[in-house]
Amino acid sequence: MSLDNDFERESQVFKALAHPARLQIVSALADGPVCVNDLREIVGSDVSTVSKHISVLKNAGIVKGDKRGQNVYYEIVLTCVIGFIKCIDLRFDAAGGECSCVGQGE
Amino acid sequence: MSLDNDFERESQVFKALAHPARLQIVSALADGPVCVNDLREIVGSDVSTVSKHISVLKNAGIVKGDKRGQNVYYEIVLTCVIGFIKCIDLRFDAAGGECSCVGQGE
DNA sequence: TGGTTATTTGGCAAAATGGCCAAGTGTTGG
DNA sequence: CCAACACTTGGCCATTTTGCCAAATAACCA
Numbered sequence: 001m002s003l004d005n006d007f008e009r010e011s012q013v014f015k016a017l018a019h020p021a022r023l024q025i026v027s028a029l030a031d032g033p034v035c036v037n038d039l040r041e042i043v044g045s046d047v048s049t050v051s052k053h054i055s056v057l058k059n060a061g062i063v064k065g066d067k068r069g070q071n072v073y074y075e076i077v078l079t080c081v082i083g084f085i086k087c088i089d090l091r092f093d094a095a096g097g098e099c100s101c102v103g104q105g106e
Numbered sequence: 107m108s109l110d111n112d113f114e115r116e117s118q119v120f121k122a123l124a125h126p127a128r129l130q131i132v133s134a135l136a137d138g139p140v141c142v143n144d145l146r147e148i149v150g151s152d153v154s155t156v157s158k159h160i161s162v163l164k165n166a167g168i169v170k171g172d173k174r175g176q177n178v179y180y181e182i183v184l185t186c187v188i189g190f191i192k193c194i195d196l197r198f199d200a201a202g203g204e205c206s207c208v209g210q211g212e
Numbered sequence: 213t214g215g216t217t218a219t220t221t222g223g224c225a226a227a228a229t230g231g232c233c234a235a236g237t238g239t240t241g242g
Numbered sequence: 243c244c245a246a247c248a249c250t251t252g253g254c255c256a257t258t259t260t261g262c263c264a265a266a267t268a269a270c271c272a
Contacts, residue, residue: 051250069248080190
């Protein structure tokens with residue numbers, strides 16, 4: 001785990017989110033905790049693949065798991081990712097001019 | 107350019123930011139436009155490497171270039187990235203509890 | 213115009229990622 | 243205890259990403 005400087009550390013978060021399947025997982029978790037098996041159905045990949053994706057998100061501090069019985073329910077910890085993703089979507093929908101996000105200024 | 111769905115499209119932005127050198131560039135641009143040569147000194151890599159990093163950021167719609175004379179000054183277009191990065195930093199500084207970001211809630 | 217500076221692009225080898233199967237760990241219920 | 247279910251981890255190969263050098267393009271100035 002090389003976290004020499006801020007940029008290295010921050011990049012871990014972006015790397016974790018830099019995959020469509022992981023963004024789909026984050027999207028699914030935005031409405032509340034979901035277990036791995038349900039995420040498997042949503043994503044449509046092998047369970048091992050989904051588990052590894054979740055592991056990446058967990059190591060980056062974006063989600064956390066809560067074991068209940070034989071299931072592990074994951075939920076978002078770094079909640080501001082949801083807002084940022086929405087900002088990106090807005091940008092694509094109405095590309096041009098300034099970023100329409102509010103409350104995040106300098 | 108495969109942009110089949112939203113997740114694919116969004117991941118392009120995160121991929122672009124998923125590198126310490128590129129985050130360093132974004133950080134440098136947060137205070138205003140900077141040309142490639144100055145960024146080269148800041149990042150400390152070969153100019154060609156820096157240029158390619160910028161190219162990634164540009165293709166993702168995060169920065170845009172403005173040619174003045176023989177220099178190209180880059181600036182941030184997706185300004186909300188700055189706020190998001192700050193949120194990440196805050197999270198690391200005081201890890202625990204809820205995300206301290208405001209104005210980005212559901 | 214020719215030389216200098218600024219930036220981009222091509223190409224390639226090294227490193228990092230992604231995704232499957234197979235195997236391991238842990239929990240529950242018969 | 244053993245089988246079944248939920249999840250994680252190891253291993254392996256295919257794909258992508260990085261970053262350097264070299265070469266191309268562009269703008270400037272003497």
